[in-house]
Amino acid sequence: MNKSIQQLVAATNELAALPTTTVRLLELLDDPTVGAGPVLEVVEKDPALTANLLKLCNSAYYGLRRQVGTVREALVMLGNKTVVTLAFAASMGEVLRGSLTGYHLDKSELWHHTLAVALGASYLASVSGDRELRERAFTGGMVHDIGKLLLDKHLGRQLQHIEPGCSADELRAAERSILGFDHAEAGAALAEAWNFPPDLVAVIRYHHRPLDAGARVGGDLVIAVAAANLAAAALGFSGGTRPLEHTELLDQLAKLGVSEELWSDLAGRLPGDLENMLSLIGERT
Numbered sequence: 029m030n031k032s033i034q035q036l037v038a039a040t041n042e043l044a045a046l047p048t049t050t051v052r053l054l055e056l057l058d059d060p061t062v063g064a065g066p067v068l069e070v071v072e073k074d075p076a077l078t079a080n081l082l083k084l085c086n087s088a089y090y091g092l093r094r095q096v097g098t099v100r101e102a103l104v105m106l107g108n109k110t111v112v113t114l115a116f117a118a119s120m121g122e123v124l125r126g127s128l129t130g131y132h133l134d135k136s137e138l139w140h141h142t143l144a145v146a147l148g149a150s151y152l153a154s155v156s157g158d159r160e161l162r163e164r165a166f167t168g169g170m171v172h173d174i175g176k177l178l179l180d181k182h183l184g185r186q187l188q189h190i191e192p193g194c195s196a197d198e199l200r201a202a203e204r205s206i207l208g209f210d211h212a213e214a215g216a217a218l219a220e221a222w223n224f225p226p227d228l229v230a231v232i233r234y235h236h237r238p239l240d241a242g243a244r245v246g247g248d249l250v251i252a253v254a255a256a257n258l259a260a261a262a263l264g265f266s267g268g269t270r271p272l273e274h275t276e277l278l279d280q281l282a283k284l285g286v287s288e289e290l291w292s293d294l295a296g297r298l299p300g301d302l303e304n305m306l307s308l309i310g311e312r313t
Contacts, residue, residue, distance in 0.1 A: 033209055033217045036182060046222055049074055050119040056112045057167060058225045064103045071099050071115050080118040085111070087305055113163045117146065120170050128180040130187030133268045138173060140306070141260060141267030145169035147301045148256030151294055152286065153248075165252040168231040171224070172253050173267060175215025175232065183207060196236060196261070196269045212236055238284060255284040259294055265302065 046054070052070045056062045071078055078099055085102045086095045096102045102111050124139040131138075146169030153165035179187060183206075190202040203210040216233035224232075231253050234241040238254035241247050258280055261271040272280060281291050 032207070033214055036178060036214065037217050037221050039182065047119065047122070049077060050116065050123070051222075053112055053116040053119060054222075054224065057109075057116055062108050062112060064100070064108055067103060067108055067112055067115070068099055071111075077115060077118055080121070081111070081115050084114045084118060084305065109160070109163055113166055116167060117143075117170050123174075123177070124170075128176055128184075128268075130180040130184030131176055131190070131268050132188075132192040133176075138176065138267055140302070141265050142170050142173055143305060144260040144263070144265035144298060144302050145172060145253060145256045147305065148259050148294055148298050149252040151297065151301075152255055152290070153252045155290065156248075161248060161252070164227065164249055165256075168228055168249050168253040169256055171215075171219065171228055172231055172235045172257065173211065173215065174218055175211030175213070176267075178214050178218045179203070179207070179211050192268065193270050195272075196257075199269050200236060210236075251284050255281055255286045256294075259286075259291065259298065263295060263298055 049070060056066060056070065059066075071081060081099065082096060082102065085106060086092065092105055096105055099111070106114075121139055121143075124142055125136050126138075127133060127135040128138055146166045149165035149169040150162050153161040186206050187203070189206065190199060194202065200210040200212070212233055212235060216229050219229045219232050227249050230241055230247075231250050234250045235254050235257055238250045241250040258272060258277060260266065261269060262274075262277050264271075271277070278288055278291065282288075286294075
C-alpha cells in the first residue's frame with residue numbers, strides 16, 4: 029500500500045471506524061449461512077434503522093405481494109441475506125449523506141449517486157440469474173466511492189483546485205497529480221482498514237478500471253458496479269463528474285458486456301427505481 033495512503037488512513041478519526049451497527053451488518057453480509065436470529069438482534073436494536081429497512085423492503089423494487097410490517101416478516105418474504113444487504117445500505121446512508129466541499133458535492137449528492145449505482149449494479153447482476161451476485165452488487169455500489177469521504181475530510185482544500193464537472197478520468201488524474209494516488213486507491217485502503225471482504229475491496233479499487241481486475245476475486249462484481257457507475261452518470265446521477273458522450277458510453281458498456289438493449293432497459297428503469305427508493309426514506313432526487 030502507498031505509504032501516504034497508510035498515513036492518511038491512520039490519521040483518520042471519525043472515519044477510522046464505521047458505526048457499530050454497520051460493522052456488525054458487514055460481518056453478517058460475509059456470513060453465507062447467516063440466520064434470522066443475529067439479523068433481528070442487530071436491526072431491532074436500532075429503531076431508525078428498522079424503519080428505514082422496512083421502507084426499503086416495501087419499495088416497488090422488490091415487488092412483494094404484500095407489505096411487511098416487521099423485520100421478521102421481511103426476513104420470511106425476502107430472505108436473510110437480502111434483508112442484511114438492505115439494512116447495510118440504510119446504515120451506510122448516514123455515512124454518505126454529507127456534503128463534500130473538496131469535490132464540489134452538495135449534501136446527499138454522493139448518497140444519491142451511490143444509491144443509483146447500487147440499484148444499477150443490482151439490476152445488471154440480476155440478468156445473470158445469480159441472486160447472491162445481485163445482492164453483492166447492490167452492496168458494492170453502495171461503497172464504491174468511499175475513498176472520496178477519506179480524501180475530502182483531510183484534503184478538501186487541495187481538492188478544491190479540481191475543476192467541477194470534469195470527467196471521471198480527469199478527476200482521477202487530478203487527484204493523482206495533487207496527492208500521488210486517487211480516490212479508488214484510497215477507498216480500497218480504507219475498506220481494508222474497515223475489514224471489508226476482499227471482493228468489496230476489489231470493487232472499490234477497480235471501479236474505474238474494471239478490466240484490470242481480470243480474474244481476481246470479485247471480477248464479475250467489479251464489472252457490474254463499473255458499468256452501473258457509467259450508466260448512473262449518463263442518467264444524471266454522476267456524483268459530480270461529467271458523463272461520457274453517448275457513443276463512448278455505449279462503447280465502454282459493450283466492453284463490459286452490457287449490450288445497447290440492456291443499457292436501454294436500465295436507462296428506462298433506473299431513474300424511477302431511485303426516485304421510488306428515495307421517496308420511501310423521505311428524500312427526493
